[in-house]
Amino acid sequence: MKITVQICSGTACYVMGGAELLSISEHLTPDELEQVDIKGIMCLGLCENYNPNTPYVKIDDEIIKNVTIETLTERIRLAIKAKAEK
Amino acid sequence: MNITNKINNLRKSLGAEIISLYFADKLEIEIDKTPIKRAPKNRSSLRCCTYKDRAMYRYRLLSLMGIDIEKEDDEYRSISSFAKEALQRNQIDHKILTVIDIACASCQQNTYMVTDMCKGCVARPCEENCPKDAIQIINNKSIINQDLCISCGKCEKVCPYNAIIYSPVPCEDKCPVNAISRNPETGKEEIDYDKCIYCGRCTRACPFGTIMERSQILDISKQLKHKKNPVIAMIAPSIIGQFPGTIGQIIYGLKELGFDYVYEVAVGADITAQKEAEEFIEKQKEGQPILGTSCCPAYVESVKKHVKTFEKYISHTKTPMAYTAELAKKEHPESTTLFIGPCIAKKYEGTNDQNVDYVLTFEELSSFFLALKIDLLKLEEAKYDTIDATIEAQRFCINGGVAAAVKYYLNKTTPDIEINPYYINGLDKKGLKQLEIAANGKLPNNLVECMSCEGGCLSGPGVIVSPAVSARKLVKPT
Structure with missing residues (x-):
């Protein structure tokens, strides 16, 4: 089973920095890419009232907030490592 | 700066707040609460204190409503009264930018500086390569004479310890026509509109968000609603x-x-x-x-x-x-x-x-x-x-x-x-x-x-x- 990385592409997440996350595959190695399934998804419904925590990403069942390309890369690596240790 | 940063996102979300209040017929009633809601008492502040944060929200809201802050800075007035005025306007004037002077951090001039990483080495490539003899070694440390320095940056490039850094004034640094400069009396940046080409780079270069557009979002909201x-x-x-x-x-x-x-x-x-x-x-x-x-x-x-x-x-x-x-x-x-x-x-x-x-x-x-x-x-x-x-x-x-x-x-x-x-x-x-x-x-x-x-x-x-x-x-x- 691959790790699923779902990048929220609701309008709020997208315009608050989520768009940049769509280039995540360029920041991972081919090996790492083999182990993840990256996709944009519909609004997760977490962005009410201009909260400053956008953009959101869901890695498997965990929701992370305020994601940047750097933090996302790191989180994906951690998830891959955690899975390997299991 | 990265395109996704707190200043850029703040403008988007404050703009959205103005628009949504307007469409809900609550702009004039609610807008004065926005700075307080955004910078509540018991939260860490973005600047020196909560009150400065609130003042900044006020000016950002004003510029997003298209107010010319340099001209109409009447601190006695409520944001709501400015909103009312903005909604009555039918025309847009040529002055599309506005400077929030209290946001300006009065950055030091564009300069090259020698940091403490300088080891006062024997090769002294900074001194050797300076075309203006602006570098002297005093007490085994490199010192740049700012009166002679022409900011060519040669010393920065040749230092083997990366001990010399360039510290820009971001808005001035990005302006291609020297249209923005520090007023020596106030210490704040000002735009010379006889030189300004409206490229907008200063608005995105300043990490304090000092230079704002006078937005037309309210004018357009009005057109769309009524x-x-x-x-x-x-x-x-x-x-x-x-x-x-x-x-x-x-x-x-x-x-x-x-x-x-x-x-x-x-x-x-x-x-x-x-x-x-x-x-x-x-x-x-x-x-x-x-x-x-x-x-x-x-x-x-x-x-x-x-x-x-x-x-x-x-x-x-x-x-x-x-x-x-x-x-x-x-x-x-x-x-x-x-x-x-x-x-x-x-x-x-x-x-x-x-x-x-x-x-x-x-x-x-x-x-x-x-x-x-x-x-x-x-x-x-x-x-x-x-x-x-x-x-x-x-x-x-x-x-x-x-x-x-x-x-x-x-x-x-x-x-x-x-x-x-x-x-x-x-x-x-x-x-x-x-x-x-x-x-x-x-x-x-x-x-x-x-x-x-x-x-x-x-x-x-x-x-x-x-x-x-x-x-x-x-x-x-x-």
């Missing part, structure tokens, strides 16, 4: 990749916002390219050595103010925005027209074009989608209310795109005339010099394509998405 006449959105080609979903979904989203028609500005770009090709042939026949493109308003303004010798070589062809607006007003004479693009200089151009009523950036458009909770991915698709534009015209928004489109039309009619463009990709001091050289007839080329933003409109100050991401969605020519 509609008397049709409202037309004209979308620049660089919309590509700025929002989630397809172009069709964005058009549908604009109609959900209340726009009656959505025009593709690339249609105007086709007219620009075609007419510029005709003008090119004409000028070649007349013996004029070079023709400058005319679609980038910041570059045109820079020529008018700083390279007057090149002015006569600029094409008289109108911009894609102007042709599109002309078409819109012809097809719907009673309509209100709004250009939506990546550009701040277009706001200035818009105030000089009677067919263009308002101008928004993509960033400001995003505030509308946020305020009215329009989730683009969930929408159906709609089509532009204009004819299809060519791929060449849609590629107007990238470096090389304009010259390529002119060439495309030239090849159609007169393939025997050779076009040899010179590209100024991102107008800086060197680019201005090149324009001067071109005016003196010393360039071997016969067309100058100049774009104020490096990479073209996709890198404009009003974009939401970095060009590295958005450019991927651009259609390749066949």
Whole structure:
């Protein structure tokens, strides 16, 4: 089973920095890419009232907030490592 | 700075708050609470204290409502009273930027400095390479004499310990025409509008968000809410990749916002390219050595103010925005027209074009989608209310795109005339010099394509998405 990385592409997440996350595959190695399934998804419904925590990403069942390309890369690596240790 | 940063996101969300309060008929009642809600008592502050944060919110809200802060800074007045005034206005004036003086951090001058990492080495490459003998070694440390230093940066490059750093004033550093400088009396930055070319770089360079646009979001909200006449959105080609979903979904989203028609500005770009090709042939026949493109308003303004010798070589062809607006007003004479693009200089151009009523950036458009909770991915698709534009015209928004489109039309009619463009990709001091050289007839080329933003409109100050991401969605020519 691959790790699923779902990048929220609701309008709020997208315009608050989520768009940049769509280039995540360029920041991972081919090996790492083999182990993840990256996709944009519909609004997760977490962005009410201009909260400053956008953009959101869901890695498997965990929701992370305020994601940047750097933090996302790191989180994906951690998830891959955690899975390997299991 | 990265395009996603707290200042850029703050503008979007505050803009959205203004719009949503207005649409809920609560703007004048609620807006004075916004600074307090955003900077509540028991939370860590962004600046020195909560109260300064609140003051900053106030000024940001005012500029987003289009108030000229430098002129109308009456601290006795409520934000609400400014909102009321803004809603009564029917016209936009030429002064499209405003400086929040209390936001300005009074940065030190652009300087090279020697840090504590200096080991006072024996080779002393900094001293050796300084062309002005501005570096001395005192107590085994390198010292730069700021009176002699010309900021060439040679010492920074040669130091083996990276001990010398460049500390810029970000707004001044990014301004290509020295239009922004520190007022020695107040210590705050001021814009000299006799020099300013409205490129908008300072607005995105300042990490304190000191320089703001005087936004027209309220004027447009008013048009959309209390509609008397049709409202037309004209979308620049660089919309590509700025929002989630397809172009069709964005058009549908604009109609959900209340726009009656959505025009593709690339249609105007086709007219620009075609007419510029005709003008090119004409000028070649007349013996004029070079023709400058005319679609980038910041570059045109820079020529008018700083390279007057090149002015006569600029094409008289109108911009894609102007042709599109002309078409819109012809097809719907009673309509209100709004250009939506990546550009701040277009706001200035818009105030000089009677067919263009308002101008928004993509960033400001995003505030509308946020305020009215329009989730683009969930929408159906709609089509532009204009004819299809060519791929060449849609590629107007990238470096090389304009010259390529002119060439495309030239090849159609007169393939025997050779076009040899010179590209100024991102107008800086060197680019201005090149324009001067071109005016003196010393360039071997016969067309100058100049774009104020490096990479073209996709890198404009009003974009939401970095060009590295958005450019991927651009259609390749066949």
